[in-house]
Amino acid sequence: xxxxxxxxxxxxxxxxxxxxxxxxxxxxxxxxxxxxxxxxxxxxxxxxxxxxxxxxxxxxxxxxxxxxxxxxxxxxxxxxxxxxxxxxxxxxxxxxxxxxxxxxxxxxxxxxxxxxxxxxxxxxxxxxxxxxxxxxxxxxxxxxxxxxxxxxxxxxxxxxxxxxxxxxxxxxxxxxxxxxxxxxxxxxxxxxxxxxxxxxxxxxxxxxxxxxxxxxxxxxxxxxxxxxxxxxxxxxxxxxxxxxxxxxxxxxxxxxxxxxxxxxxxxxxxxxxxxxxxxxxxxxxxxxxxxxxxxxxxxxxxxxxxxxxxxxxxxxxxxxxxxxxxxxxxxxxxxxxxxxxxxxxxxxxxxxxxxxxxxxxxxxxxxxxxxxxxxxxxxxxxxxxxxxxxxxxxxxxxxxxxxxxxxxxxxxxxxxxxxxxxxxxxxxxxxxxxxxxxxxxxxxxxxxxxxxxxxxxxxxxxxxxxxxxxxxxxxxxxxxxxxxxxxxxxxxxxxxxxxxxxxxxxxxxx
Numbered sequence: 385x386x387x388x389x390x391x392x393x394x395x396x397x398x399x400x401x402x403x404x405x406x407x408x409x410x411x412x413x414x415x416x417x418x419x420x421x422x423x424x425x426x427x428x429x430x431x432x433x434x435x436x437x438x439x440x441x442x443x444x445x446x447x448x449x450x451x452x453x454x455x456x457x458x459x460x461x462x463x464x465x466x467x468x469x470x471x472x473x474x475x476x477x478x479x480x481x482x483x484x485x486x487x488x489x490x491x492x493x494x495x496x497x498x499x500x501x502x503x504x505x506x507x508x509x510x511x512x513x514x515x516x517x518x519x520x521x522x523x524x525x526x527x528x529x530x531x532x533x534x535x536x537x538x539x540x541x542x543x544x545x546x547x548x549x550x551x552x553x554x555x556x557x558x559x560x561x562x563x564x565x566x567x568x569x570x571x572x573x574x575x576x577x578x579x580x581x582x583x584x585x586x587x588x589x590x591x592x593x594x595x596x597x598x599x600x601x602x603x604x605x606x607x608x609x610x611x612x613x614x615x616x617x618x619x620x621x622x623x624x625x626x627x628x629x630x631x632x633x634x635x636x637x638x639x640x641x642x643x644x645x646x647x648x649x650x651x652x653x654x655x656x657x658x659x660x661x662x663x664x665x666x667x668x669x670x671x672x673x674x675x676x677x678x679x680x681x682x683x684x685x686x687x688x689x690x691x692x693x694x695x696x697x698x699x700x701x702x703x704x705x706x707x708x709x710x711x712x713x714x715x716x717x718x719x720x721x722x723x724x725x726x727x728x729x730x731x732x733x734x735x736x737x738x739x740x741x742x743x744x745x746x747x748x749x750x751x752x753x754x755x756x757x758x759x760x761x762x763x764x765x766x767x768x769x770x771x772x773x774x775x776x777x778x779x780x781x782x783x784x785x786x787x788x789x790x791x792x793x794x795x796x797x798x799x800x801x802x803x804x805x806x807x808x809x810x811x812x813x814x815x816x817x818x819x820x821x822x823x824x825x826x827x828x829x830x831x832x833x834x835x836x837x838x839x840x841x842x843x844x845x846x847x848x849x850x851x852x853x854x855x856x857x858x859x860x861x862x863x864x865x866x867x868x869x870x871x872x873x874x875x876x877x878x879x880x881x882x883x884x885x886x887x888x889x890x891x892x893x894x
Contacts, residue, residue, distance in 0.1 A: 387450030389414040389546055389577040390435070395444035397430055404430040406601045408444070412546075412594075417568060417578045419588040419609070422598035423621055423822030424792045428581050431598070432548050436468045437461040448546075467539025471551040473531050475523045481534050482506065482519040485541050502541065509540050513570050528676070529560035536567070547571065548579045553587065557676050558850055558883035565591050583823065585614040586851070597621055622824040630855040632834045637858075638667035640699075641811050641842035642688070647696035649683045649866075657683040658694065659866040665811070670833065670843040672857025674850060675886050680866035681846045682727055685815050688844070689724040690717040701810060718747055723804035725797075727815030727846065733800040734788040741770040741784035744803050773802040778828060794825035801829060805836055812836055815846045830856060850879050850886075864888045 390412040397405040405427045412418045422428050433439045435446065437458040446453050448464045455461050461468075475484050482502055490498045503519055510516045515533045523531060532552065539547055549568075553561040568578055568591060580592060588595050589609060596606040597620040605620050618626040642665040649658035658680045665671045673681050686692035693709045700720050706712040717724065726732035734743050745754055745766045753769070756762040770784040777798045779791070788796060797817070804812065817833065818826045833856060837843050847853050853860055854874050862869045862885035869885040884890060 386414060388412055388447070389416075389449060390579075391447040391450075392431070392435070393445045393447070395431065395434060395441050395446075397427075397434060397439060397441050403601050405434070405441070408598075408601075408603045410596055410603060410606065412577060412579060414449075414545075414577050415572060415575050416593040417572055417580055417591055419580045419582065419592035419595040420598065421581075421583065421585070421588060421595060421617060421621060423824060424794050425600075426598040426621070426822075427601040428598055429550070432468070432550065432579070432581060435461065436466060436548060462542050462544070465543060465545040466548065467536075467542060467544030467546070468548040469532065469535040469539065469550065469552060473528075473535055475531060475534060477522075477524040479523060480519065481517055481521050481523065481526075481537075484523060484534055485519075485538055489542055505541060506537060509537055513540065513574065514567060515540075527560075529556055529563065532556070532560075532564065533567075536571075545575070546577045546579070548581070550581045551583070552580070553582070553584065557886045558879050559887060561587075584851075585617055585823075588617065589614060599623060618823050621822070624824075626823055626827055630830050630834065632856075633838070635669045635837065635858040636840075637669045638840060640664045640666050641701055642844065643697075643699040644688075645697040647684070647687065647694055647698065649680070649687060649692060649694045651683070657866050658687070661696075661863075661866070661868055663861055663868060663871070665842040665844050667810075667842050668837060668840045669858040670837050670845050670856055672853040672860045673844065673846045673863055674853045674860055674882055675848070675863035677848050679863045679886075681863055682815070683866075684863075685724070685727065685813055685844075685846055688717070688722070688813050689726065690714040690722075714747060718807070721810035723807050723809035723812050725800050725804050725812070725814040725817060727819070729793075729796050729800050734796060736789040737787055739785055739787055740774070740779075740791070740799055741767045743788050743799055744770040744773060744784075746803070748803070748807065773806060774799075776806075777802040777832070792822075794821040797821055797829065798825065801832060805832055810841060812841060812843045813846075814843065816848065817845070818847075818849065818852060850882060854879065854882075862886055 388411040392408060392410050395405050395408040408431060420428050430439060434441045437455045437460050440456060446455055453464050455464060482499055485506060486498050486502045491501065506519050515537055517530050517533050552564060556564065572578060582588060592609045594606060595609050595617065597604050597617060599621060645662050647658055647661040651657050675681055683692055687694040687707060690713045694707045698705050698707060700722060705720060730736055749761060754761055754766050767784045771782065774782040774784065779795050779798045817829050821829065833843060845856060857874060859871060860874060861871045862882055864886060865888060870890055
């Protein structure tokens with residue numbers, strides 16, 4: 385019998401009282417694509433960090449190619465033939481592709497021979513694995529799809545036979561994701577072993593040979609992908625049946641709530657981020673803004689949320705709002721019936737070192753229900769309100785006194801959603817509602833957004849998850865390079881067409 389490319393036996397790891405991995409054993413056969421899935425906090429990243437030498441296991445053994453192997457650090461992992469492509473790329477932005485490939489793998493004190501050797505090998509690797517990229521291109525000047533290729537080439541240049549990819553499609557267009565999986569298939573055919581960590585069940589079903597499911601630090605199942613289904617995998621991950629589709633009735637739309645005309649945003653560096661954007665969102669509908677991150681969606685939300693200046697016209701319920709920043713901010717937007725769930729919950733939605741009850745009050749601390757008198761806030765009332773919101777939104781643990789940083793990403797997101805949605809806004813701005821959120825919480829968050837829409841509220845949804853946009857939105861607008869490339873109805877388009885629009889191309893008139 386062929387030895388497994390990787391075998392982990394009895395791996396355990398604790399961080400204080402938290403048992404991140406509990407007696408985990410897994411076998412990954414050579415020349416296969418092995419998926420690992422699980423909810424937030426299931427222990428996937430900890431397990432892969434042990435394999436790549438970032439953490440040392442408290443107990444257990446690692447076998448590479450049938451041989452027991454000690455991996456005290458990432459250099460040892462690289463020496464054992466393991467490479468890792470992180471969700472957030474580890475590239476030096478102002479270095480060239482070639483310089484990034486060589487960095488940390490120089491052959492001696494003089495750089496020129498290493499660069500010559502790397503250039504030759506890079507050309508060979510690019511041809512062998514269809515990873516074509518300009519070796520002299522500067523990283524900050526190439527797209528994220530190309531940057532990901534550089535990360536894969538870095539690992540291959542270091543002689544990796546085992547590749548770990550962590551959420552590899554989070555920043556890719558559908559076309560770039562398809563290209564990535566063609567590359568992974570080619571790597572597999574050449575005998576490489578690939579571990580794919582992703583929360584996207586469709587990717588697991590399409591790309592992997594075998595899939596392992598983790599829940600609460602334990603390995604609950606390993607199955608052949610051809611013998612399972614998305615529904616079964618979701619149930620194994622969460623421990624209950626999960627509705628994978630968004631269950632919603634047709635929209636009952638009313639008058640425009642948000643009207644945007646010729647909106648332009650220029651950032652502090654003088655870069656034109658939003659370019660003559662016009663659209664509207666009506667009561668009782670969800671307008672989804674699709675696009676790869678960095679194409680103006682963030683700036684659009686910042687303007688509408690009150691903390692970015694712009695030129696153009698924005699009306700809410702027929703009344704124009706100030707875009708200069710002189711007479712407007714987040715508080716004035718809230719007073720106009722706008723609630724905002726920002727894209728980055730940790731930087732913009734929460735203060736991580738503050739209690740949950742304090743975070744629930746942020747932005748709404750002038751609410752009379754939170755006031756004891758003219759000078760003092762009623763902390764007891766805020767804590768009681770927070771506990772009730774936590775119960776309704778299934779925040780775990782339901783403890784208002786816990787600091788925000790002590791909740792998982794999905795539960796942090798629920799705290800922000802509870803704060804904003806329960807204010808009964810006329811317009812909800814929601815950015816990346818399920819970023820970094822596990823499948824059980826995704827189902828709940830989608831239900832809350834649809835429920836608000838069914839109450840006659842207008843919702844502007846920004847997401848890089850095309851599947852999420854397709855299933856939630858009643859209309860879809862696609863942004864590329866700060867412009868609206870086109871608007872589509874979900875039933876009249878598909879991911880291929882939207883992917884072309886996201887890349888700045890269109891197969892038909894917008």
